[in-house]
Amino acid sequence: MRRLRPCLVCGRLTRNASRCDTDQAAWQQRQDQLRGSAHQRGYGQPWRKVAAAAVAAHRQTHGQWCPGWGVPAHPASDLTADHITPKAAGGTDDPRNIQVLCRGCNSRKRNRPST
Ligand SMILES: [Zn+2]
Numbered sequence: 001m002r003r004l005r006p007c008l009v010c011g012r013l014t015r016n017a018s019r020c021d022t023d024q025a026a027w028q029q030r031q032d033q034l035r036g037s038a039h040q041r042g043y044g045q046p047w048r049k050v051a052a053a054a055v056a057a058h059r060q061t062h063g064q065w066c067p068g069w070g071v072p073a074h075p076a077s078d079l080t081a082d083h084i085t086p087k088a089a090g091g092t093d094d095p096r097n098i099q100v101l102c103r104g105c106n107s108r109k110r111n112r113p114s115t
């Protein structure tokens with residue numbers, strides 16, 4: 001039989017290794033939230049799918065062609081999708097909020113966001 005130990009959080013005696021049942025459950029929930037945060041920010045697996053679909057659709061319509069950001073439209077083979085309104089600013093994965101640019105234009109846009 002295991003000895004009682006004080007819970008790390010509330011100090012109540014418990015048979016658990018480090019936390020009482022209540023605090024263990026709360027801790028576990030927090031761990032799950034931390035692990036899920038990439039998804040919650042929208043840059044997990046779902047976004048990668050949306051981005052890949054946006055690039056594929058762009059290629060079908062426009063071919064290997066970048067609409068340009070601060071430069072005229074130009075041919076480009078390294079197209080990437082990006083949010084027009086960033087997720088952090090309340091943007092969504094809606095196709096209307098997704099812009100396809102080449103990597104060069106995308107990083108130019110990141111350094112000089114349109115406001
Ligand atoms: Zn506790």
Ligand SMILES: [Zn+2]
Binds near residue numbers: 103
């Ligand atoms: Zn470009």
